[in-house]
Amino acid sequence: MRRVTMMLAVLAGVVLLAFAPAAAAEPATADDTARLLAGMPPSAASPLAPLTQDPAWQRHQRSFDSAFGQLEQRQLSRIHAWADANLAAPRPAMFYFFSGPDFLYADAFYSKATTYVMAALEPTGPIPDLVRLPRVGPSLSYVEHSLQSLLSFSFFITKQMKTDLKEGEISGTLPILYVFLARTGKTIRSVDLVWLDANGALHEAGEPQPPHATQGARIVFADADGLEKTLYYVSTDLSNSGVKSSGFLKFCDTFAPGNSLLKSASYLLHSGAFSTVRSWLLNNSATIIQDDSGIPLASYDSKAWGFFPFGRYAGPVDKFPNMYQERYAVLFERAQPLDFGIGYRWRTNESNLLLSVRLPAGETSASAEAAVTPERSDQFERPRRGPRPPAPIPLSPPPRRDDFWFWPRW
Structure with a gap:
């Protein structure tokens, strides 16, 4: 009898051990993970x-x-407030190239979008699983350190990101995206790792994939009003050689036309090495919001776009010499005030923001007013130079020596 009792006790212990790991490994939802990482x-x-x-x-x-x-x-x-006053008839999709994990500003400028397509070199990393970590402190330090420059200056420092997003017990852009989604009041419903084939088709991570497939993540979330939206983050090389076979632009074609954002983009789109992405944005964007590090003004067809400058063009920061744009400076002589900082010149009185609006075929630049609300100047104090012009500012003829084209070789 004693032997039977001992055997039963051993058997019970085995059963408990069998169930203990499953209980300990019970996963947390992506939304709870995001909230914890965001300090919520x-x-x-x-x-x-x-x-x-x-x-x-x-x-x-x-x-x-x-x-x-x-x-x-x-x-x-x-x-x-600026977006509400200046943007009308929003498109369902917005594109943010060279974004890193910066969903924060994608949402701030285009909060009415329902599909967000973000792309940069930084890897997605694995889906964060905080339950399995021995302690949470290092993971919290990781997100704090990774977000330091964006929270202070409005942009990620690329060199630091290359190191920050590979260190710690969690890694990649997903934890940072989680934080921004939580802090902007979103509820994450699902997160999946995905990849793109050469034709731009989206596949689940578990499907067989070719070597060097373009990796990414799909996050389905709900806005504060319950509207379901989707964020795609794609880790890819946006240079001409990178997009040639990645399938990324073909993937973007399925959502075009949309609205685009370019901020602190290292002036890469000034280079011939990024001409494919530059042309795609110009051909597939209804509006483009950018600072001067985005698409050079010389690349826009002035007959196809209306331009609405805001803020002050103080030229590039010292890190990017030879990027001064004379025509940009002329355009910004009649700019509207800007009451927030953005881009490399992140101080409010130094920042520039250009809203470019694609004109309907066959119409003049005055048609761009239909895409900008009439009340847009009510939000701001009128500039001292005089009242706001009633139509987008046309480009003057290019100077004889066009400083757009003095860039270093990338």
């Missing part, structure tokens, strides 16, 4: 809820509450 409490039933008692998380929460609160007041709320 996950749902009470989440396996991540006990981590909110960790002093490291509580310090992280205080830090992010302060940082995002200041960013909202200083920039994001003003960008939302």
